[in-house]
Amino acid sequence: MTTITRPLTQTTPLLTSVSMALLATLALLSAGDSLAQNYPNKSIRLQVPFAPGGTTDIVARVIAEPLGRVLGQSVIVENKPGGGGVVGANETAKAVPDGYNLGVATVSTTAANPAINAKIPYNPLTDFTPIINIAATPNVIAVNPSFPATDYAGFIAELKKHPGKYSYSSSGTGGIGHLQTELFKNLSGTFITHIPYRGAGPALNDTVAGQVPMIFDNLPSALPFIKENRLVAIVVAAPQRLAVMPNVPTFKEVGLEPVNRMAYYGIYGPKGLPKEVVERISNGVKKALEDPQVRKRIEDTGSLIVANSPEQFQAQIKAEFEIYKKVVESQKLSLD
Secondary structure: OOOOOOOHHHHHHHHHHHHHHHHHHHHHHHHHHHHHHHOOOOOEEEEEOOOOOOHHHHHHHHHHHHHHHHHOOOEEEEEOOOHHHHHHHHHHHOOOOOOOEEEEEEHHHHHHHHHHOOOOOOOOOOOEEEEEEEEEEOEEEEEOOOOOOOOHHHHHHHHHHOOOOOEEEEOOOOOHHHHHHHHHHHHHOOOOEEEEOOOHHHHHHHHHOOOOOEEEEEHHHHHHHHHOOOOEEEEEEOOOOEOOEOOOOEOOOOOOHHHOOOEEEEEEEEOOOOHHHHHHHHHHHHHHOOOHHHHHHHHOOOOEEOOOOHHHHHHHHHHHHHHHHHHHHHHOOOOO
């Protein structure tokens, strides 16, 4: 019998290649472990995808300072408005997954806008790492005091009497304010023209000034103007009537239950965030929310504290996205 012996030099390159790949993998895992163990060792950016003054900005700034205290590093809020939240959200999605570039997740950026806009440059279900939902907030239709109606019945009657006469402002095209108002229009048989802004702050300013007669906005940013009688609340999306506005009906009460959806404000990062970093941030937010003063500042806006797990927040984002996709399909909504 003849024994064939293969030269070692034929197998050495293969072994070397495998070994190098294994070493590279181990190096990456080691780097990930080191990142998680040392996180954070510098300031963290928390990006708001809208202009200052809106609810997203308010919630971000309320949580940033106490979260920074818990983590031992500054949490710096930065505003990146544009595209109904898409510009800022896309920047968060494309960031390095090291935990130092986070974003505020909203219904607009993770559900409403992606559901109606096929050109969104990110996938809301796969391009982010959900970390925690901080709070849920009611949404409200409010009008300038010069509007010729101050209650829901009068509001609807005026819109139907003058179709096309009035316009409404929102935080941006494809955002929750836009999509929910379009759904409201469809179900109520009314027609009002959409005026999109680069965030709720600018939209509120023009509505309060009377340049636009009405707005669909998240309650925290609109509430101060409602309390000062510079806006009049007409109808609210909430589980039940709110103590801060006991005379304002919910969309469910007026027969428009599909519009009766609350917004959420959470924290997420780009996909691929190490699990240990996710847990560090999630636990940090929960710890910050244990402070009664922090909770009060959020709850005083009319919001409800949620503080769920990363897995629960991920499921919530998916469910909301699917709901708005069905809304867009069933109501035949589009950006045109």
